[in-house]
Amino acid sequence: MTKIVNEKVTLGKSGLKIVPVGLGTNAVGGHNLFPNLDEEAGKASVKSALESGINFLDTAFIYGPGRSEELVGEVVKKFGHRDEIVIATKGAHKITDGKTVFDNSPAFLRESVENSLKRLGTDYIDLYYIHFPDEHTPKDEAVGELAKLKQEGKIRSIGVSNFSMDQLREANKDGHVDVVQGEYNLFKRGAESEFLPYAKENGISFVPYFPLASGLLTGKYHVDDQLDESKLKNPMFQGDTFKRNVEKVNALREIANAHGVDISNIVLAWYLTQDTIDAVIPGAKNDRQVAANLKTLDVKLTPEQIQQIDFLFRD
Ligand code: NAP
Numbered sequence: 001m002t003k004i005v006n007e008k009v010t011l012g013k014s015g016l017k018i019v020p021v022g023l024g025t026n027a028v029g030g031h032n033l034f035p036n037l038d039e040e041a042g043k044a045s046v047k048s049a050l051e052s053g054i055n056f057l058d059t060a061f062i063y064g065p066g067r068s069e070e071l072v073g074e075v076v077k078k079f080g081h082r083d084e085i086v087i088a089t090k091g092a093h094k095i096t097d098g099k100t101v102f103d104n105s106p107a108f109l110r111e112s113v114e115n116s117l118k119r120l121g122t123d124y125i126d127l128y129y130i131h132f133p134d135e136h137t138p139k140d141e142a143v144g145e146l147a148k149l150k151q152e153g154k155i156r157s158i159g160v161s162n163f164s165m166d167q168l169r170e171a172n173k174d175g176h177v178d179v180v181q182g183e184y185n186l187f188k189r190g191a192e193s194e195f196l197p198y199a200k201e202n203g204i205s206f207v208p209y210f211p212l213a214s215g216l217l218t219g220k221y222h223v224d225d226q227l228d229e230s231k232l233k234n235p236m237f238q239g240d241t242f243k244r245n246v247e248k249v250n251a252l253r254e255i256a257n258a259h260g261v262d263i264s265n266i267v268l269a270w271y272l273t274q275d276t277i278d279a280v281i282p283g284a285k286n287d288r289q290v291a292a293n294l295k296t297l298d299v300k301l302t303p304e305q306i307q308q309i310d311f312l313f314r315d
Contacts, residue, residue, distance in 0.1 A: 007297065008055070011278050012205025014157035014178040016086050016126055020272055021296050022056030023049040024209070024283035029067030034285075035230055039071060041286050046075040048287035050085065052294055058207075058281040059120075060090035060131055061112060066119055073120035082122065088179075089116050090131035090161060104130055104137035106145035113149055129159035129181055130171075139163070139171035147176045161209075165194045177204055184208035186217060186267060186313040187236060187245065199276040206276045212264055212283070213245075219253060219263025221246045251312055255305050261295050269299035270309050 008017040026033055028042035046057065057076070059068045069089055076085055091112030094103040103109075113128055128149070130142055139160075146158045159179035160171050171177050180199055184191040185208060199206045212218055216236055223243045231237045236245055249263060256263045268280045284290045301309075 009278050011056075011086070011127070011157075012178055012199075012276075013203040014127065014205065016157060018056040018086050018279050019054055019297070020279045021054060021268065021294050022058060022086075022279050022281040023054055023290060024281040025057055025059045025068050025072055026063045027283050027285050028059070028063070029071040030063035031067060032065060033063060039067075042068075043071055043075050044287045045284050045290050046072055047079065049284075049290045049294075050075070050079045050081075052291065054290070054294060055084055056086045056088070056279055056281065058088045060129075061116060061119075062090075062093045062131065065093065065095065066115075069116055069119040073122060077121050086126040087120060087122065088127035088129065088159065089120065089125055090129040090159075090181075091116060092131040092134065102132045102134040104134040104139070104142040106137075106141060109142060109145050110149065113146075113154055117154065124153060125155045127157045127159050127179060128155040129161045129179070130163075132162045133160075133164070133167050139167050140173040143171045143176045144174070147174070150176075159207075165198065168195070168198065172202060172204070175202070177202075179205045179207055181207040181209055183210050184271075185211050185213045186270070186309070187213050189313070196274065196276050204276070205278045206274075207279055207281060208271055208277065209281065211268060211271060211280045216242075216245055217249055217264060217267045219249055219256065221249070223247065248312060252309065255301075255308070259299050261299055262292055264293060265296040265299050266301070266305075266309070268293065268296040269301055270306065272296070273301060273306050 009020055011018050029039055031037055057072055059072045092102045094101050149155045157178040158176050160177055161181040182191050182195055196206055213236055214234055223246050227237055252263045252266050256266045271277045271280050282293045
């Protein structure tokens with residue numbers, strides 16, 4: 001089922017116009033992250049997202065590595081309308097002789113942007129994130145290089161991801177940071193104490209990753225489910241923690257039924273009620289999940305429901 005979306009919002013102070021439900025593409029060619037990924041299913045997810053009106057795609061060099069950017073770029077090129085699509089990608093992983101380290105040096109970031117441009121097959125990247133902090137580069141210098149790349153038209157806005165609060169403050173000394181991406185979902189709400197208030201104060205948009213807690217927040221699990229090995233690696237899917245988590249998620253079913261949508265839509269809609277969260281980027285393994293997640297745009301939670309969800313996931 002496809003749906004054409006016209007409703008766009010501005011991503012913080014970046015000026016980028018996006019549909020608030022985007023697509024995370026680490027499962028598109030991210031062979032190093034997920035077992036047995038099917039590239040055709042990955043490309044179909046991106047294609048159906050674009051056809052349905054989703055215009056915000058989140059990828060990174062390390063997904064693949066490199067393969068996610070290539071596949072996303074291929075689908076975007078075929079689809080056309082490049083000027084309406086917002087591509088976010090990330091860099092910082094330096095792989096030498098099979099060893100990976102983080103590098104935020106200006107020279108490495110510049111080289112990474114150039115390489116991402118080639119893999120994506122595009123002239124500009126709408127949003128470029130420093131994916132992870134390294135230990136040695138002053139963060140304002142790292143972001144300063146991205147500001148130069150922005151002036152040169154190679155990137156359109158600047159993001160940082162997985163930074164500590166101190167690193168974020170240093171990165172944003174000159175006010176160049178447009179977007180922060182960090183782990184945040186109903187089970188992991190640490191960002192609420194400092195990141196979200198800082199983002200609000202500084203006009204920065206906060207993009208939560210793992211918004212569905214890798215599928216746990218979709219409502220598709222039952223307490224007695226037998227999970228496969230790849231899921232069991234995640235502590236949230238283990239033993240009693242898993243059972244407790246599933247029970248909490250299933251307590252959202254009544255609200256989902258009242259809106260005629262899935263639990264995942266309620267969860268994603270709840271994030272979007274927060275001031276600094278302009279967009280969510282749930283990942284998807286196939287085009288059906290993409291279509292299902294897009295229904296989030298139909299959900300208008302009542303103030304009571306927003307509070308109820310907040311309370312249910314307080315600890
Ligand atoms: P997520 O959005 O929390 O979960 C996505 C997974 O949930 C899907 O792969 C799928 O997995 C399941 N799912 C999604 N929609 C569903 C639906 N409607 N019904 C049933 N199941 C559904 O996790 P994520 O994809 O890892 O994270 C989102 C995006 O954030 C990534 O794609 C990536 O772009 C970004 N990210 C960034 C960082 C960073 O360091 N900056 C780190 C991680 C992720 P199953 O079918 O296997 O259940």
